[in-house]
Amino acid sequence: MIALLIVAFAVILLIQVPKLIKKKYWRELLVYSVLMTLAFVMCLLYALHVDVPNPVKNTQYYIKELFPFSYK
Amino acid sequence: MKLEKGIITNTQLMFLIISFMEFMVLAINFVYPISKESTWIAILVAYALVILIALGYTAIAKKYPGKNLVEINDIALGPFIGKIFSALYIWFFFEYLIHFSYYFNSFWITYIMTETPRIVFVVFLMAVCAMAVKDGIETIARCSVIFAILVGTMVISIVVAQISKMELSHFLPILDMTPKVFIQSVHIILTIPFCDIVVFLMILPYTDKNTQIRKPVLLAISLSTALMFICVLASTAVLGVRMGTSTSGTFAATREIEIAAILARVDVLIAITLLITIFIKITVFYYATVLGLAQMLKLRSYKPLIVPIGLIACAISANLYPSDMEQVYCAQYIWPFNASIFEILLPAITLVVIALQSVWKEKGAAE
Numbered sequence: 001m002i003a004l005l006i007v008a009f010a011v012i013l014l015i016q017v018p019k020l021i022k023k024k025y026w027r028e029l030l031v032y033s034v035l036m037t038l039a040f041v042m043c044l045l046y047a048l049h050v051d052v053p054n055p056v057k058n059t060q061y062y063i064k065e066l067f068p069f070s071y072k
Numbered sequence: 073m074k075l076e077k078g079i080i081t082n083t084q085l086m087f088l089i090i091s092f093m094e095f096m097v098l099a100i101n102f103v104y105p106i107s108k109e110s111t112w113i114a115i116l117v118a119y120a121l122v123i124l125i126a127l128g129y130t131a132i133a134k135k136y137p138g139k140n141l142v143e144i145n146d147i148a149l150g151p152f153i154g155k156i157f158s159a160l161y162i163w164f165f166f167e168y169l170i171h172f173s174y175y176f177n178s179f180w181i182t183y184i185m186t187e188t189p190r191i192v193f194v195v196f197l198m199a200v201c202a203m204a205v206k207d208g209i210e211t212i213a214r215c216s217v218i219f220a221i222l223v224g225t226m227v228i229s230i231v232v233a234q235i236s237k238m239e240l241s242h243f244l245p246i247l248d249m250t251p252k253v254f255i256q257s258v259h260i261i262l263t264i265p266f267c268d269i270v271v272f273l274m275i276l277p278y279t280d281k282n283t284q285i286r287k288p289v290l291l292a293i294s295l296s297t298a299l300m301f302i303c304v305l306a307s308t309a310v311l312g313v314r315m316g317t318s319t320s321g322t323f324a325a326t327r328e329i330e331i332a333a334i335l336a337r338v339d340v341l342i343a344i345t346l347l348i349t350i351f352i353k354i355t356v357f358y359y360a361t362v363l364g365l366a367q368m369l370k371l372r373s374y375k376p377l378i379v380p381i382g383l384i385a386c387a388i389s390a391n392l393y394p395s396d397m398e399q400v401y402c403a404q405y406i407w408p409f410n411a412s413i414f415e416i417l418l419p420a421i422t423l424v425v426i427a428l429q430s431v432w433k434e435k436g437a438a439e
Contacts, residue, residue: 012379020376028376031369035380042387046191056170056388059163060402060410067409071256 078210089292091220095349096265102403107257118261141273164414169357178396242312267415274360
């Protein structure tokens with residue numbers, strides 16, 4: 001699973017990074033690398049079955065606390 | 073620099089919104105356990121409210137023709153607060169993207185392919201959506217014309233096939249609930265299937281007549297609400313009190329169809345409806361997320377962001393909730409509050425600021 005993940009990421013990078021370098025999109029390359037690193041870490045944690053706190057699920061629970069009322 | 077060079081016509085915009093909103097024939101399932109047979113009344117109230125809110129959205133877009141939400145925030149609220157607002161909106165669109173892909177999977181692995189791991193559906197769905205996003209708004213709008221008609225026809229034909237199973241007594245008792253429960257069901261309908269059209273503030277500037285957007289938006293909302301309304305009436309008439317116990321009322325009502333022992337098990341039509349409508353939903357939110365992020369970070373193209381955002385979305389949505397019931401609970405009790413901030417509060421602040429600015433300008437001009 002992990003080997004498959006690394007191969008998949010390597011293929012994506014091999015396809016996309018040369019295009020960005022060719023067009024001299026340096027700012028885009030920086031954002032792309034940051035997001036790709038984040039994506040790789042998240043996919044790796046998922047593949048390793050590590051239980052990470054889910055930002056999308058958790059923030060909505062916090063936001064709900066801002067309201068003085070709720071449904072029950 | 074303009075990141076999206078595509079232009080869609082106002083008719084295409086209308087079909088895009090219709091196909092985007094047609095998902096509500098399934099999203100309404102979150103409300104059935106709460107308002108049961110009186111769901112149709114809650115829909116009428118929510119519809120009246122969404123028209124007012126949509127007038128607000130179009131007022132924002134008409135004030136700055138040719139500018140999308142991120143640009144409007146920058147101009148109206150200043151570069152600093154505008155950036156915070158834009159970041160919040162982008163986060164919200166991303167949240168929706170994740171939730172819809174989770175919903176799609178949970179439906180698919182509950183009803184159709186029970187043995188398949190969740191990640192398989194997420195990856196394939198996201199890959200198809202990424203292709204659509206890469207081709208830009210014109211392609212998405214062109215697909216939506218076919219999809220809107222297709223889904224509309226399928227839903228209407230399902231309703232017609234259900235006629236023999238309908239009983240008017242299933243509508244009774246009417247409004248058998250406390251005011252709080254009624255408000256909750258209106259709130260859910262308003263925030264989940266209706267007000268997510270806030271995302272169209274990212275798309276409205278790319279129409280050819282971007283000062284005449286009010287008519288297509290309101291018409292699309294009305295047509296898709298009419299479709300959902302017919303669907304809800306039919307499901308209520310078929311299922312009655314059983315609506316509260318099913319996780320997907322629309323699906324359960326479709327399973328009842330049996331015409332002369334030949335035409336049965338047409339529930340796969342609902343699965344196709346789900347596939348199509350979710351595709352449009354996810355594509356529009358995906359597009360808004362990557363376009364907004366690229367604009368906020370001042371990039372020259374949004375295309376490099378498509379793959380990383382899609383991969384992050386896959387990783388998060390594959391284990392968003394421990395069980396499908398938690399998503400249902402979340403949609404009923406948590407999400408309406410979360411969504412209200414982004415769909416009602418933030419646009420209201422923007423609208424008030426725009427109104428105050430124009431009042432000051434008029435005063436300044438008069439003096």
